[in-house]
Amino acid sequence: MTAPGMTTGVGPITLGGMRPGRVIGLVGAGVIVALTITGPDLVGYDPARQNLRAVLAPPGTAGHLLGTDHLGRDMAARILGGAQLTLGLAALAVGTAAAFGVSLGMLAGWRGGWTDRLLGAFADGVLALPGLLLVMLLAAIRPDSWWTLYAGLSLTLWVEFFRVARQRARVLTAGEAVQAAELLGLGRWHIVRRHLWPDLAQQVLTLAAFGGATVVTALATLGFISVGLRPPTPEWGVMMSELLPSWRSAPWAIAAPILALATTVLCLRLIAGEETEA
Amino acid sequence: MTTAMARAARWTIRPAAAQSLGGLILGRLIQALIVALVVGVVGFAMLESLPGDAAYRIAAGRYGHDMVSAAAAEQVRAELGLDRPSWVRLLAWVGHLLTFDLGQTAVTGERVVDAIAHQLGHSVLLAALAVGLALLIATPIGVMAGLNPGGLFDRITGVAAILLRATPAFLLGVVLILLIAVRMRAAPAAGHAHGASAFLPALTLGLVLASVLTRVIRNAVVRTVSSEAFQFARHKGLSTGAALWRHGARNAAAPVVAYLGVQTALLLEGVVVVESVFAWPGIGHALTHAVFERDVTMLQGTALALGLSFVLLSFLIDLACRAIDPRTRG
Numbered sequence: 001m002t003a004p005g006m007t008t009g010v011g012p013i014t015l016g017g018m019r020p021g022r023v024i025g026l027v028g029a030g031v032i033v034a035l036t037i038t039g040p041d042l043v044g045y046d047p048a049r050q051n052l053r054a055v056l057a058p059p060g061t062a063g064h065l066l067g068t069d070h071l072g073r074d075m076a077a078r079i080l081g082g083a084q085l086t087l088g089l090a091a092l093a094v095g096t097a098a099a100f101g102v103s104l105g106m107l108a109g110w111r112g113g114w115t116d117r118l119l120g121a122f123a124d125g126v127l128a129l130p131g132l133l134l135v136m137l138l139a140a141i142r143p144d145s146w147w148t149l150y151a152g153l154s155l156t157l158w159v160e161f162f163r164v165a166r167q168r169a170r171v172l173t174a175g176e177a178v179q180a181a182e183l184l185g186l187g188r189w190h191i192v193r194r195h196l197w198p199d200l201a202q203q204v205l206t207l208a209a210f211g212g213a214t215v216v217t218a219l220a221t222l223g224f225i226s227v228g229l230r231p232p233t234p235e236w237g238v239m240m241s242e243l244l245p246s247w248r249s250a251p252w253a254i255a256a257p258i259l260a261l262a263t264t265v266l267c268l269r270l271i272a273g274e275e276t277e278a
Numbered sequence: 279m280t281t282a283m284a285r286a287a288r289w290t291i292r293p294a295a296a297q298s299l300g301g302l303i304l305g306r307l308i309q310a311l312i313v314a315l316v317v318g319v320v321g322f323a324m325l326e327s328l329p330g331d332a333a334y335r336i337a338a339g340r341y342g343h344d345m346v347s348a349a350a351a352e353q354v355r356a357e358l359g360l361d362r363p364s365w366v367r368l369l370a371w372v373g374h375l376l377t378f379d380l381g382q383t384a385v386t387g388e389r390v391v392d393a394i395a396h397q398l399g400h401s402v403l404l405a406a407l408a409v410g411l412a413l414l415i416a417t418p419i420g421v422m423a424g425l426n427p428g429g430l431f432d433r434i435t436g437v438a439a440i441l442l443r444a445t446p447a448f449l450l451g452v453v454l455i456l457l458i459a460v461r462m463r464a465a466p467a468a469g470h471a472h473g474a475s476a477f478l479p480a481l482t483l484g485l486v487l488a489s490v491l492t493r494v495i496r497n498a499v500v501r502t503v504s505s506e507a508f509q510f511a512r513h514k515g516l517s518t519g520a521a522l523w524r525h526g527a528r529n530a531a532a533p534v535v536a537y538l539g540v541q542t543a544l545l546l547e548g549v550v551v552v553e554s555v556f557a558w559p560g561i562g563h564a565l566t567h568a569v570f571e572r573d574v575t576m577l578q579g580t581a582l583a584l585g586l587s588f589v590l591l592s593f594l595i596d597l598a599c600r601a602i603d604p605r606t607r608g
Contacts, residue, residue, distance in 0.1 A: 128312040130543040225554040
């Protein structure tokens with residue numbers, strides 16, 4: 001669709017061929033990742049260490065950059081601890097989903113027949129329930145478990161990679177380039193590397209950014225409604241539910257995880273782009 | 279483009295395009311069976327994984343931790359048949375399910391079917407209000423933005439939609455509670471006291487849905503306005519409004535209904551999240567509680583009800599798409 005004005009966004013300006021939204025998202029995500037890798041060491045506090053004599057201290061008091069929470073724990077350290085937890089889970093879940101989704105999708109699209117039908121039926125089965133519901137059900141089996149959340153989120157995310165990879169592989173392996181490569185006796189790995197992956201890479205990045213936003217949102221949501229990770233884990237959603245009662249005396253305390261969550265999700269979604277582009 | 283297609287295909291078992299009605303029904307029936315199977319298996323995996331003796335745990339939930347005795351636990355065990363092997367209990371649950379008997383909640387002893395019937399009404403009300411609010415917000419904004427693509431209004435609402443869509447539903451709820459309910463004392467923050475208490479949860483969910491819907495409507499309007507039929511209608515003297523109504527409404531309705539189909543998952547997830555945040559006594563709130571309290575029968579009942587609503591909604595959207603767009607009738 002290239003009707004006038006169909007590409008929504010800020011304007012026709014592009015930097016190095018990228019949408020300005022994606023550039024902003026990538027820069028923001030870069031800063032967030034750098035802060036995350038440094039982690040709580042950056043502020044020199046342990047996110048679990050309490051100090052009941054300095055409860056709900058405002059930002060800047062006694063070296064607490066973002067103040068302290070209702071148990072006197074350093075907010076900056078907890079935000080960064082939460083970032084490590086959240087982004088670590090997002091990277092692993094999306095990585096697992098992409099690896100399984102793309103490789104199984106290529107396999108299904110290439111081989112066709114029963115392989116395609118069986119894998120397709122499994123993908124449809126995962127989609128029978130809304131993703132968050134499936135993760136919640138799995139979280140019910142083992143509450144407060146990082147591994148359950150990781151497994152549930154990877155399980156719901158792989159389908160999207162699978163669908164895209166299968167559809168492209170179907171088209172590409174029937175095309176002349178791949179046929180010629182096969183006739184030349186070039187191996188399967190060569191075809192994957194030279195013909196399938198270059199075509200898919202861009203879409204996989206987009207899907208990965210969307211998937212990352214989904215994981216970050218889901219983790220905080222489940223934590224906030226107390227069916228995900230539980231206190232005292234420094235997780236953004238858990239922190240918000242802990243700090244909501246004291247929002248009046250310490251609005252800055254609850255603002256910190258809110259801003260951290262909103263910025264992270266926004267950056268990931270800016271990298272991904274708009275859902276309605278068609 | 280493929281991304282959008284993948285996302286559109288994400289929550290439908292099969293695309294509605296060019297499929298016979300029989301095939302459509304069969305696909306949704308299979309989906310309903312998968313939902314029941316997943317819910318059943320999860321419930322029993324949960325029972326198996328719980329530490330300690332289930333009979334003692336349920337007795338503690340019913341009578342309080344101080345009142346649990348071996349006799350009470352044995353009574354619970356006999357009543358719920360907990361001494362049978364787990365696969366027998368799984369089969370018994372499926373058997374009961376076929377007669378719409380979902381058992382009793384382990385904690386209060388209330389019949390799950392009654393509890394769910396009560397909660398489902400609240401959830402349907404919330405969802406209907408949210409969809410209504412979303413259409414009410416998104417339609418005028420989308421049409422105005424679409425009539426002048428690239429204009430100032432279009433750009434501002436475009437950026438606002440991106441920001442809103444990036445905000446998780448529960449976060450939007452928290453911000454609305456802090457801004458409206460607490461600061462202005464305008465609406466009740468949580469609970470279900472009177473009619474006004476539906477406003478904040480419905481607005482939260484409505485805004486989540488409206489963020490993308492605005493852009494879908496806007497794109498549909500842009501496409502319609504640039505079509506030849508619309509230009510001809512304008513040239514023959516119809517006003518913009520009349521031409522939009524005659525040529526735009528149906529063309530724009532197809533992607534909007536299709537997108538509502540994609541959003542059924544978003545809607546159901548939103549119902550669970552928003553109800554939990556606002557303590558709205560619907561089925562999503564009950565599910566969260568069941569997960570937290572590890573009430574297996576209640577968890578299975580609520581998850582099943584939510585899952586089957588998802589299947590039913592998707593099916594209704596399929597039918598609506600066929601009714602609006604004749605091309606999808608196979």
